[in-house]
Amino acid sequence: DAGVTQSPTHLIKTRGQQVTLRCSPKSGHDTVSWYQQALGQGPQFIFQYYEEEERQRGNFPDRFSGHQFPNYSSELNVNALLLGDSALYLCASSLVHRAQETQYFGPGTRLLVL
Amino acid sequence: AQTVTQSQPEMSVQEAETVTLSCTYDTSENNYYLFWYKQPPSRQMILVIRQEAYKQQNATENRFSVNFQKAAKSFSLKISDSQLGDTAMYFCAFMKPSQGGSEKLVFGKGTKLTVNP
Known part of the structure; x- marks a missing residue:
């Protein structure tokens, strides 16, 4: 039974760039949530x-956007990166x-903005 | 808005001993769910235990148990017979129920637990 997977594991970007993070949910799951962990x-x-x-949505600016595909996988996009966007991003x-089923987490993507 | 407070930034315990991590929360909801998650240095967030507010019985999972005091809005985690592998960040989290789907988790700031040999 495949758990939640995320890619890439690490990412380094510079201010102003854009980034896309990816998540595949646990087998049988249909809902994906994204979290930022400073x-x-x-x-x-x-x-x-x-x-889809x-x-x-939490209290995050419009620079943060997402997408869900028919196979339930998801992407998180962040535009115009700021230094403060450096964090671990969890899916x-x-x-x-x-409805109240437990949320299962992936290993995360560590984003560093220089 | 719900808030979750973990007042112990760091704790340590000797191997095989018992330790209790504290968590308080603030909500106006009557029904909700509470969780303890563990995040080892490898960073994968793992569910430790879950409690439904409408259940008076405290949840137990092997060496892990909770003391849920609804009136006091307190949800502490007790780890018995601590093992070196229990070393991790522990997060308390709150979820309110939803009519149609999973709700967001609201996390505390975490407690860093170190188990010493």
Whole structure:
């Protein structure tokens, strides 16, 4: 049973660039949530996708956007990168039809913005 | 908005001993879910234990148990017979129920636990 996978594992970008992070949910899951974890902090919710639409959004600017594909995989895009975007980006998957089902996390993508 | 507070930034315990991590939360909801997640240095976030607020019985998973005090809005994690592999960041998280799908998790800032040999 494949768990949540994310790519790439590490990424280095410069200010102003754009980045795309990818996530494949756990087998059988249909909902993907993205979180940003700054160093020494707890994860902060960015947004959630279900049925290829954004269902919920946290307090993040429009520079952060996403997409979900028919196979439930998802991408997180960040435009006009700032130094403060340096963080660990976590993807979590769950199953909507078990509304309070546990979210399972991937290993994360470490983004460094120089 | 819900908030989660973990008042112990760091803790340490000797191998085989018991340690308790604290978590308090603030919400106006009556039904909700609480979680403890573990994040080892390898960084993969792993679910440790989950508690539904409508259940009075405290959740238990092997060496891990919680003390859920709904009126006090407290949700502590007890680790018995601590093992070196328990060394990790531990995050307390809150989720309110949803009519149609999974809700977002609200996390505390975490407690860094070190198990010493």
